[in-house]
Amino acid sequence: MRAMSEQEQRQFWHGVRLQGAGTLVSRILGMLRDVATASLLGLASGGVMDAFAIAFRGPDLIRRLLGEGAFTASFIPALAARWNESEEAGWQLVQSIVQRVSLQFGGLVLVSWLLCAGLLWTENHLSVGLIALFLPYLWFILLAAQLAATLQSLGHFTAPAWAPLMVNLLWLATAWWIAPAMTSNNATQAILLATAILIGGICQFCLQGWMVFRLGYRWQPLSPETAKALHREVRRIHWSTMPTLWGLSITHVNTFLDTAMAWLLAPSGATAALYFAERLFQFPVGLIGIALGSALLPLLSRHAARKDWKALRDDLTQALQLAFVVGMPASAGLACLAEPVTIALFQHGEFRLDDALRMAGVVRGYAFGVMIFALLPVLIRGRYALGDYRGPALWGITTVLLNIIVNGIVYSLEGGAAGMAIVTSIAAVCLCLGLLKRFTMGRVSLRWKSLGISFFKALLCSGGMAISLILFQTFAANVLYQPLQTLTSTTARLLTLALFLLVGIVSYSLLAIIFRQYEWLWLFGRLRKRDETNLP
Known part of the structure; x- marks a missing residue:
């Protein structure tokens, strides 16, 4: 007997596919926008890209923690319980939490603007000016996240999955066409990019606000008793957010610490290299880890509310198995293809060959942890569904401290940005x-037992895929080099990368069939519904 009812199963996989598809398109656009940004600003030319990276990483970190993570992870279970009471109770909680977030972070933006005004005349004036533009973007994007959590709790995944495309589309258009057409000054181009990101955040908020309105939300005055009860509920959610914040933020905090330490200590270009490398390894992580985690949390919360522990165990195990079969080949493939990927995607315009090779070392350092980064959102949300906030928080604090200490040691030993990336993967x-x-x-x-079998099969398939990629690299260097020389440089690089990806996907798929790796077949819809008890 399956852990999920037929309706829950359809809703879960519909959510996973919508979230995954939206995340896939968003990640592709995000990759294109980063390629365009690298081509526009370079890696170490004038320190503009370093300034843009450090200015964007702060607000982006808060967005990831409170938008994609802690607030929504705490909000969805509480909102699910409210929907079970009545529709009116659910909308009342939505209204209360949105009002509180608006006031709190609106005040934070105003205070931060005052601080930025006092720092505009320092040597870091470009970073400060960019931060001032990113602050209102943060306010709109956090409100959009609360609306996205509301939609997800109601089983509507389309708008939350596809709304983030607005930021990426505007960013890409500005980096590729608008900024180069308007000015050749890199600092001014960076300011134009920040303005486009702000406008994209406003559009994302408006789209999801319109969807919530369509589903029936209307502002309603609350009685003093109801307002007081909601205030207590919202305060409880916020307090529960504190350990949740740590649990879901560890990867983002550690990569942010890498960037911050590089900006303070490392030579020009290290901050930008870490930023672009982090964006690259987050591509496969977002496809499965975040998509699974976002769609899984409401389902696991319902299982926990019904005390259906077997269903919770089975569904969580299946999600981890899916994370194995995507995360492990992505990790192996990115480690093997770090140079071809960075050269093909980023060596354009102001981004030179030596910049791409410098970045490749950082990408390889992060690549070793891609599978782990994909597992973490699923594991953490599983603990939260069980009401365990303390465990992820304590382990998170430990790994952050470990990352800071070891990163300092690595820098003192001249390990550079690549060493920092490896330390983050180990953490x-x-x-x-x-x-x-x-x-x-x-x-x-x-x-x-099922997890062990899935892990072992994924390891065998990924190892075989890595061997295939290494052999094909030798073949490409010896046999395909001359034919590719007849093509333009960019076309040859992209064609070579496409061949590498094709070899990796085909070799892994063949090995998955040989070793009967059912999760890979699930992922591509090649396996009919089966009784989970018949699977390993």
Whole structure:
């Protein structure tokens, strides 16, 4: 008997596919926008890209923590309980939380603007000016995140999945066409990019606000008793956000710390290299880890509310198995193809060959942790569905401290940005092991045998794929080099990368069939519905 009812199963997979498709398109556009930004601003020319990266990473970190993570992870279970009471109770909680976020972060933006005004005349004036533009973007994007959580809790995944495309589309258009057409000054171009991002955030908020309005939300005055009860509920959600904040933020905090330490300590270009490398490895992570985590949390919360621990265990195990079959080949492939990927995608315009090779070392350092980064959103949301906020928070604090200390040691040993990336991957492994250990204690365990079999099969398939890629690299260098020389440089690089990707996908798929890796077949819809008890 399946863990999910037929309706829940359809809703879950519909959510995963919509979230995954929207995330895929958003990540592709995000990759294109980063390629365009790299071509426009370069890596180390004048320090403009470093200034843009450090200015954007701060607000972007808060967006990821409070928008994609902590607030929504705490908000969705509470909202699900309210919907079970009545529709009116649900909308009342939505109204209360949106009002509170508006006031709190509106005040934060105003105070931060005052601080920025006092720093505009320092040597870091470009970074400060860019931060001032990104602050209102943060306000709109956090409000949009609360609306997205509302839509997800109601089973509507389309707008939350596709609304972020607005930011990427405006950013891409500005980097590719508008900014180069308007000015050749890199600093001015960076300001134009920041303005486009702000406008995209406003559009994202408006779209999701319109969807919530269509579903029936109307502002309603609240009685003093209701307002007081909602205030207590919102305060409880905010307090529960504090440990949640740590749990879901660890990867983002660690990569932000990499960027901040590089900006303070490392030579020009290190901050930009870490920024672009982090964007690159987040591409596969977002496709499965974030998509699964976002669609899975409402379902797991319902299982926990009904105390259906078997269903929770089975669905969480299946999600982890899917994370294995995407994360591990992505990790192996990115490690093997770090140079071809960075050269093909980023060596354009102001981004030179030596910049691409410098970035490739950082990409390889992050690549070793891609599978772990994909597992973490699923594991953490699984713990939250069980009401365990303390475990992820404690393990998160430990890994952040580990990352800071070891990064300092690596820098003192001249490990550079690539060394910082490797340390962050190791810290993620420690966090993942700690969370898995939490599932050996308490009322809900995982299907360890099934997970072990899935992990071993993914390891075999990924190892075989890596060998295929290495052999094909030798073949391409010796046999395809001369034919590719007849093509333009950009065309040859992209064609070579496409061949590498094709070899990787085909080799992994063949090995998945040989080793009967059912999760890979699930992912592409090649397996009919099966009784989970018949699977390993």
